[in-house]
Amino acid sequence: MNAISCQVIAIEALTPVISKVLLKPAQTTGFVAGQYLQLCLTADDKRPFSIASIPGQDYLELHIGAPAGDNWSSAALLHLQQAFNQGAAVQVEVGLGHAGWREHSERPVILLAGGTGFSYVHSIAMALAAAKQDKPVFLYWGVRQEEALYYQTELQQWAASNAKYSFIPVVQEPNAAWQGRSGLVHEAILQDFVSLEAYDIYIAGPFAMAGVAREAFTEQGAHREQMFADAFAYI
Numbered sequence: 001m002n003a004i005s006c007q008v009i010a011i012e013a014l015t016p017v018i019s020k021v022l023l024k025p026a027q028t029t030g031f032v033a034g035q036y037l038q039l040c041l042t043a044d045d046k047r048p049f050s051i052a053s054i055p056g057q058d059y060l061e062l063h064i065g066a067p068a069g070d071n072w073s074s075a076a077l078l079h080l081q082q083a084f085n086q087g088a089a090v091q092v093e094v095g096l097g098h099a100g101w102r103e104h105s106e107r108p109v110i111l112l113a114g115g116t117g118f119s120y121v122h123s124i125a126m127a128l129a130a131a132k133q134d135k136p137v138f139l140y141w142g143v144r145q146e147e148a149l150y151y152q153t154e155l156q157q158w159a160a161s162n163a164k165y166s167f168i169p170v171v172q173e174p175n176a177a178w179q180g181r182s183g184l185v186h187e188a189i190l191q192d193f194v195s196l197e198a199y200d201i202y203i204a205g206p207f208a209m210a211g212v213a214r215e216a217f218t219e220q221g222a223h224r225e226q227m228f229a230d231a232f233a234y235i
Helices: 071-086 115-130 152-160 185-192 207-219
Strands: 004-013 018-025 036-040 046-050 060-065 089-096 109-114 137-143 165-171 200-204
Touching (some): 004 071, 018 089, 046 060, 115 137, 165 185
């Protein structure tokens, strides 16, 4: 795959450990909502990140979590920061992965994100809204603490834009003030749906979570061919 040159036009802190990065490609990029790109640090060192934006926009949006001790993501973010500071271009490969949005499916949709896996489901949610598809969409976003719900306001606006859209944040370790759902995000889905047979389900987050969710959802009626996650290629 040929690499595309991009300018780093913005790097913004979303939380103390998560940054939003905007890249402006030098040429038109082709991808499906829910696909990912690889940031090429060198010809042999390529690091995958989900694309949070949707096709047709003039920039590529990434959400990169780099907590203390995560040298893998920190090195990628440093590479981007240095390019931004120097006005230099970075190289990316776009349109990777097989878990992109199935635009022509008529089934209702469940989007499941754990942590920064949110960037994957954000792209699909925004694409569904842009296409004005009139079917139920349920977006579940699981985080450890409420402070990690960095796009909560935007998702509330997304849900308000269509009576068939629902946004359900789930906090694993809630504080006393939290009014919403708590616990593990995939268990919230199991509680809310008697059967998952009718749904297309898109999953992003830690590989362990994706594996547990796939097995639990299958037991609750979901069809494996209607569940999508790039993690499935590795577990």
